[in-house]
Amino acid sequence: MPIPILSCDRNSKEVYSRFLSGAREDLSSATSRILPILEDVRTKGDSALFCYTEKFDGIKLSKLTLNPKEIQTNVDSKTKEAFLRAKSNIEAFHMAQKREAWSKVIDGNRLGVKYTPIPSLAVYAPGGKALYPSSVLMGIIPAKIAGVQSIQLITPPQKEGIPEILVWLTQILEIDRIVTVGGAQGIAAAAYGTESVPKSEFIVGPGNSYVAAAKSYLSGQGLIGIDSPAGPSEVCIIADATSNPKWIACDMLSQAEHGEDSSAILLTTEVSFAEKVRDELEIAFRERPKRLEMKQKAIYENSSILVFPTMEDCIWFSNELAPEHLEIQTRDNDSVFAKIEHAGSVFLGPYSPVAMGDYISGTNHILPTARGSRIYSSLGVDTFLKRVTFQEVTKESLETLYPYVKLMSELEGLDEEHGTSVKVRTKGQT
Amino acid sequence: MPIPILSCDRNSKEVYSRFLSGAREDLSSATSRILPILEDVRTKGDSALFCYTEKFDGIKLSKLTLNPKEIQTNVDSKTKEAFLRAKSNIEAFHMAQKREAWSKVIDGNRLGVKYTPIPSLAVYAPGGKALYPSSVLMGIIPAKIAGVQSIQLITPPQKEGIPEILVWLTQILEIDRIVTVGGAQGIAAAAYGTESVPKSEFIVGPGNSYVAAAKSYLSGQGLIGIDSPAGPSEVCIIADATSNPKWIACDMLSQAEHGEDSSAILLTTEVSFAEKVRDELEIAFRERPKRLEMKQKAIYENSSILVFPTMEDCIWFSNELAPEHLEIQTRDNDSVFAKIEHAGSVFLGPYSPVAMGDYISGTNHILPTARGSRIYSSLGVDTFLKRVTFQEVTKESLETLYPYVKLMSELEGLDEEHGTSVKVRTKGQT
Numbered sequence: 090m091p092i093p094i095l096s097c098d099r100n101s102k103e104v105y106s107r108f109l110s111g112a113r114e115d116l117s118s119a120t121s122r123i124l125p126i127l128e129d130v131r132t133k134g135d136s137a138l139f140c141y142t143e144k145f146d147g148i149k150l151s152k153l154t155l156n157p158k159e160i161q162t163n164v165d166s167k168t169k170e171a172f173l174r175a176k177s178n179i180e181a182f183h184m185a186q187k188r189e190a191w192s193k194v195i196d197g198n199r200l201g202v203k204y205t206p207i208p209s210l211a212v213y214a215p216g217g218k219a220l221y222p223s224s225v226l227m228g229i230i231p232a233k234i235a236g237v238q239s240i241q242l243i244t245p246p247q248k249e250g251i252p253e254i255l256v257w258l259t260q261i262l263e264i265d266r267i268v269t270v271g272g273a274q275g276i277a278a279a280a281y282g283t284e285s286v287p288k289s290e291f292i293v294g295p296g297n298s299y300v301a302a303a304k305s306y307l308s309g310q311g312l313i314g315i316d317s318p319a320g321p322s323e324v325c326i327i328a329d330a331t332s333n334p335k336w337i338a339c340d341m342l343s344q345a346e347h348g349e350d351s352s353a354i355l356l357t358t359e360v361s362f363a364e365k366v367r368d369e370l371e372i373a374f375r376e377r378p379k380r381l382e383m384k385q386k387a388i389y390e391n392s393s394i395l396v397f398p399t400m401e402d403c404i405w406f407s408n409e410l411a412p413e414h415l416e417i418q419t420r421d422n423d424s425v426f427a428k429i430e431h432a433g434s435v436f437l438g439p440y441s442p443v444a445m446g447d448y449i450s451g452t453n454h455i456l457p458t459a460r461g462s463r464i465y466s467s468l469g470v471d472t473f474l475k476r477v478t479f480q481e482v483t484k485e486s487l488e489t490l491y492p493y494v495k496l497m498s499e500l501e502g503l504d505e506e507h508g509t510s511v512k513v514r515t516k517g518q519t
Numbered sequence: 520m521p522i523p524i525l526s527c528d529r530n531s532k533e534v535y536s537r538f539l540s541g542a543r544e545d546l547s548s549a550t551s552r553i554l555p556i557l558e559d560v561r562t563k564g565d566s567a568l569f570c571y572t573e574k575f576d577g578i579k580l581s582k583l584t585l586n587p588k589e590i591q592t593n594v595d596s597k598t599k600e601a602f603l604r605a606k607s608n609i610e611a612f613h614m615a616q617k618r619e620a621w622s623k624v625i626d627g628n629r630l631g632v633k634y635t636p637i638p639s640l641a642v643y644a645p646g647g648k649a650l651y652p653s654s655v656l657m658g659i660i661p662a663k664i665a666g667v668q669s670i671q672l673i674t675p676p677q678k679e680g681i682p683e684i685l686v687w688l689t690q691i692l693e694i695d696r697i698v699t700v701g702g703a704q705g706i707a708a709a710a711y712g713t714e715s716v717p718k719s720e721f722i723v724g725p726g727n728s729y730v731a732a733a734k735s736y737l738s739g740q741g742l743i744g745i746d747s748p749a750g751p752s753e754v755c756i757i758a759d760a761t762s763n764p765k766w767i768a769c770d771m772l773s774q775a776e777h778g779e780d781s782s783a784i785l786l787t788t789e790v791s792f793a794e795k796v797r798d799e800l801e802i803a804f805r806e807r808p809k810r811l812e813m814k815q816k817a818i819y820e821n822s823s824i825l826v827f828p829t830m831e832d833c834i835w836f837s838n839e840l841a842p843e844h845l846e847i848q849t850r851d852n853d854s855v856f857a858k859i860e861h862a863g864s865v866f867l868g869p870y871s872p873v874a875m876g877d878y879i880s881g882t883n884h885i886l887p888t889a890r891g892s893r894i895y896s897s898l899g900v901d902t903f904l905k906r907v908t909f910q911e912v913t914k915e916s917l918e919t920l921y922p923y924v925k926l927m928s929e930l931e932g933l934d935e936e937h938g939t940s941v942k943v944r945t946k947g948q949t
Contacts, residue, residue, distance in 0.1 A: 113741050168930070171923035174626075181625045182908075186632070195611045195881045196604075198871075202616070205860045207894045221931055254930065290894050309739050311543050311748060314894040318741060339940040346936035379935045426909065430635045435909035440917045441628075442940040445910070448927045449920050451625045452908045464637045464720050464744040466906040476896040478612075478882045479856065479865035480875070487870045490879050493601035497878045500598070500684065501651055505809045506776035507874040510769040514870055 092370055094363045094394045099402060105395060108354060109409060111460035113320050119302035123273035127303060130277035135284045141274040146216075148246045153278075153285040155251070155267040157259040164257045171449075172258065176226055178451030183231045186470035192479075197486035204474045206236035207314065209287070211279035212264075213294035214255060216245035216271050221295065222254045223448055227455050227468060228293040229262045235473035240264050241289060243279055245271025272296075276303035280313040293455060293468060295319060316468055320459035321350040321391075324443055325412035325432075327403050327425060328355060330362045332418035332439060338369035340416060340442045345387035346380065353392040354410065356403035363394045404428045411462040414443045433462045484514075491515050522800055524793045524824045529832060535825060538784060539839055541890035543750050549732035553703035557733060560707035565714045571704040576646075578676045583708075583715040585681070585697040587689040594687045601879075602688065606656055608881030613661045616900035622909075627916035634904045636666035637744065639717070641709035642694075643724035644685060646675035646701050651725065652684045653878055657885050657898060658723045659692045665903035670694050671719060673709055675701025702726075706733035710743040723885060723898060725749060746898055750889035751780040751821075754873055755842035755862075757833050757855060758785060760792045762848035762869060768799035770846060770872050775817035776810065783822040784840065786833035793824045834858045841892040844873045863892045914944075921945050 097104040129137040135153060143149050192201025212228040214221065225242065232240060242259050244251060246269040259267055268286050270278055276296075280303075282288030291314040292304060301319060308315040324344040328337050341353035357363055370388060374381060397403050404425060407415060411431035419425055422437045429435060433456030434446055446452045455468035466472075482490075491511050498507040512518060527534040559567040565583060573579050622631025642658040644651065655672065662670060672689050674681060676699040689697055698716050700708055706726075710733075712718030721744040722734060731749060738745040754774040758767050771783035787793055800818060804811060827833050834855060837845060841861035849855050852867045859865060863886030864876055876882045885898035896902075912920075921941050928937040942948060 111741065167926060171926045174920070174923050175927070178626045181623075182630050185621065185623055186906075191615065193611075193615055196608045196879075198880055199867075200612050200881050208860070218932065223927060223931065305739065309735065311541065311889060311891070336940070336943055339936065339943050343933075343936040343940040346933055377935050377939065384936070422911070429907065430638070431905070432907055435907060437629075437909060437911040440914050440944055441910055441912040442944065444924055444928065444937040444940045445912050445917065445920065447937060448924045449626075450628055450910045450912060451630050452910050459741060461741070462905065462907075464905065467908050469906055469908075471901070471906065475861070475892065475894065476616075476899055476901065477859065477862055477865060477892075478897050478899075479867060480871055480880045480882050481852070481867040482871040482875050482880060484870050487875065490604070490875070493604050494874055494878045496597060496601045497605065497653060498874065501653065502648065503773075503776055505807050506769065506773040506814070507877060509807065510766070510773040510872040510874045513766055513769050514872065 090389055091367050092388050092392055092394055094360065094367060094396060096360070096396045098398055099405060105406065108393065109460070113318060113459045114298060114301065116298060116302040116305060119298040120306055123299050123303050123306070126273045127277045127306070130274055130283065131281045138270045138274055138278055138283060141272070142246060142270055145272055146245055148248065150246060150269060153268060153270055155269060157256060157264055157267060160256050162253045162257045162260065164253055168254065172222065172226070175223065175449045176230065176261070178449060179226055179230045180234070182451035183234045183470050187234060188474060197483055197489070199481045201479055203477050203479070205477055206238070207291050207473050207475065208237070209239040209289045209291070210237045210473065211241050211243050211289035211292040213275065213292060213296050213300060214242060214244040215296050216247055220252055222258055224295055224455065225255065225258050227453050229264065231453065231468055231470045232473045233262065235470045237473050239287065241266045241268055241279070241287070243268045243270065243275040245269070245275065273299045273303040276300055276307065280307040290314060291473070316455060316472065317457040317461050317465040321352065322347040323352040323412055323458060324414040324416065325407050325410050326353070326355045326416040326418065327407055328357050328418040329400070329420060330359050331420050334362065334365035335369045336439065336442070337366050337418065338373055341370065341388065341392060342373055342384055343442065343444055345384040345392070349383045349386035350391060351387045353388065354412070355394040356406055357394065357396055358398065358400055358403065360396050363396050366394060400425065407432070411460045413456045413458045413462065416441065416443065431462045433457050433467050487511060487514055488516065520819055521797050522818050522822055522824060524790065524797060524826060526790070526826045528828055529835060535836065538823065539890070543748060543889045544728060544731065546728060546732040546735060549728040550736055553729050553733050553736070556703045557707045557737070560704055560713065561711045568700045568704055568708055568713060572676060572700055575702055576675055578678065580676060580699060583698060583700055585699060587686060587694055587697060590686050592683045592687045592690065594683055598684065602652065602656070605653065605879045606660065606691070608879060609656055609660045610664070612881035613664045613900050617664060618904060627913055627919070629911040631909055633907050633909070635907055636668070637721050637903050637905065638667070639669040639719045639721070640667050640903065641671050641673050641719035641722040643705065643722060643726050643730060644672060644674040645726050645730070646677055650682055652688055654725055654885065655685060655688050657883050659694065661883065661898055661900045662903045663692065665900045667903050669717065671696045671698055671709070671717070673698045673700065673705040675699070675705065703729045703733035706730055706737065710737040720744060721903070746885060746902065747887040747891050747895040751782065752777040753782040753842055753888060754844040754846065755784045755786065755837050755840050756846040756848065757837055758787050758848040759830070759850060760789050761850050764792065764795035765799045766869065766872070767796050767848065768803055771800065771818065771822065772803055772814060773872065773874055775814040775822070779813045779816035780821060781817045783818065784842070785824040786836055787824065787826055788828065788830055788833065790826050793826050796824060830855065837862070841890045843886045843888045843892065846871065846873065861892045863887050863897050917941060917944055918946060
């Protein structure tokens with residue numbers, strides 16, 4: 090049972106609708122399990138954090154935070170070189186996103202915008218096997234460039250100590266502290282603040298369902314800001330017969346490597362090309378059998394090759410899908426990209442597999458999933474900036490505009506005070 | 520019992536902490552009441568909308584939507600002139616927020632950003648006495664400028680028909696349709712879509728607690744995007760003795776006019792000035808007794824004059840408060856404003872009462888409340904734009920960067936497929 094090749098057009102809803110459900114993980118059972126934990130952290134602070142860490146991580150901590158500057162690290166030079174190259178590229182791409190204040194005169198008055206950073210950020214890094222140091226770069230660099238003053242890393246303690254690569258990253262990124270508390274209790278510490286852990290106003294970073302449930306619940310209560318909710322990772326690839334079927338298969342498998350619920354959708358117009366990609370997937374399963382069951386489940390059950398009549402149809406479907414990652418490998422990538430409306434991060438041409446953006450090109454890999462790119466953006470400097478609008482009205486303009494304010498406020502039943510607050514400033518008053 | 524004048528410094532937490540709670544309305548009971556309504560709309564579509572409209576509004580509709588072009592309106596020319604002036608100023612301010620695509624070469628590769636609009640928007644306008652046509656301008660104009668293609672107005676039906684001013688606004692703003700369904704059922708129609716009501720991806724606009732609960736719940740489910748959650752309206756005023764105490768009192772009352780839970784906080788350094796404002800408030804209560812009880816409750820119970828030792832302390836407290844509206848009326852407004860980090864919309868100088876921004880200056884009046892301006896912005900063109908990032912990696916750069924990707928993906932346990940997807944594109948492969 091290889092990957093399904095499905096011929097369809099824009100009306101074949103029965104064929105493609107399952108890819109458009111945009112389903113997110115159901116967090117309701119995780120939420121009910123974490124609510125008592127959140128409440129304990131809120132009311133008992135540090136002592137709840139010590140207690141849950143012993144219970145869930147089996148570790149008796151003597152203190153909850155570490156100062157990165159006080160920790161010895163011994164990361165090898167090759168690893169340092171790789172992460173420093175990534176850091177430099179991510180910094181260059183995000184520096185270009187900085188915003189300038191502006192003002193202009195509109196109807197006689199000076200109006201404008203300035204941008205200010207959010208005050209504080211927590212970045213969550215999962216423990217155990219889920220070591221993603223690249224996500225630490227992606228979360229922290231845009232915040233530093235935005236000017237966020239206070240940044241802390243939240244991560245579960247580990248018997249063998251916090252991984253050296255994480256500690257070294259917090260050193261070169263000049264992070265204030267490492268909070269060695271994981272799970273829902275770590276998220277609660279950041280949202281409420283405790284004796285040892287200062288409150289953060291915003292939190293980003295991947296985590297398991299308890300972490301996701303805690304982020305979602307606390308954000309809903311207005312206690313902390315979050316990036317867009319994370320779902321299974323997905324890629325959409327628009328390709329024609331000018332592209333390399335083996336490379337396309339590799340890119341689909343690179344997505345499948347994230348988990349059995351990951352999805353890779355190839356959109357093309359040529360059945361013979363689709364068949365080549367299908368065959369390359371089977372070859373790859375034989376050649377690279379690591380985590381075979383997981384990858385096959387992702388490819389056979391959650392992925393598909395959809396063959397549409399025209400390239401315009403492929404573009405239309407990609408916009409319906411609003412994928413997290415979009416690869417475009419066609420005769421004319423720029424003209425296809427010009428028609429793309431909704432996608433998190435786009436990879437153009439044969440030499441831009443998603444893995445390049447995951448690690449090193451400089452774009453951010455924290456992206457909206459589950460069709461979220463219809464309304465949300467990737468993480469960026471804007472995520473950590475607010476637009477503060479301002480105005481300075483002149484005496485003359487207030488005189489001119491008062492009759493309009495009077496009329497409009499009367500219509501809304503707010504003339505007595507709203508209207509008066511302008512009227513008292515007009516000539517002949519006071 | 521006039522407004523409290525409280526002397527404090529940065530350590531007087533017992534004095535000011537109640538203003539920093541950032542409490543939002545508790546929507547839990549409203550949420551449990553609306554859940555069956557949402558489910559009915561999701562499963563039964565139009566028939567549920569007809570049914571709930573008859574039940575809650577006492578109106579038997581023959582159809583659920585109106586085409587603005589087919590409705591006769593007769594708005595007087597003075598009213599038209601006022602709203603057209605406001606529209607023109609709001610358009611000018613928001614046009615200046617448009618974003619340009621860019622790209623640059625980073626480490627040999629072309630990286631960039633383009634901005635695309637969200638696909639669709641619903642704007643909610645409450646019915647009955649809560650007629651706020653100005654909010655319709657504020658919600659729709661930035662979306663039109665962002666390029667949102669499909670916009671609908673959701674508003675409860677009324678026995679005497681939809682107010683002409685609303686219909687006329689939907690005509691001049693070229694809105695697709697008016698959906699005459701209010702409350703939670705109106706929000707559900709927009710989020711799920713029904714036979715008559717196309718789904719919208721985003722919803723903005725004020726409403727009662729059922730509307731707020733429906734927006735919050737559906738947004739948490741990933742079904743619709745929302746503006747930041749609305750709380751009671753508030754103003755913070757930083758003023759010194761160079762400002763006019765009567766005008767300041769009017770501005771505080773203009774906030775109090777929104778409801779008894781509204782709040783006005785005056786920050787100053789001079790007790791004698793504070794006393795003058797207090798006296799002006801009492802005079803105003805005698806002179807303008809309309810809705811006296813409500814205004815007095817807002818001023819006496821939820822407002823305060825805080826007298827700090829220095830202007831720096833006032834600025835510090837304003838940043839802690841992160842107010843929705845901030846007025847600065849001092850000797851040197853620009854230098855005070857330069858130190859403001861968190862505020863929704865700022866009003867500089869003696870001729871900029873909040874009412875000018877509410878109606879006509881051009882800034883947006885849909886703003887984050889409940890200390891939300893620490894992390895959220897006012898409604899603007901950015902609200903309706905997404906940042907689509909892209910990259911085109913060159914063959915040469917891929918060769919150079921492959922060793923780094925290999926190393927980083929090994930560290931994350933993702934080398935088999937992530938690493939391979941880059942490796943197959945290097946020289947000597949395939």
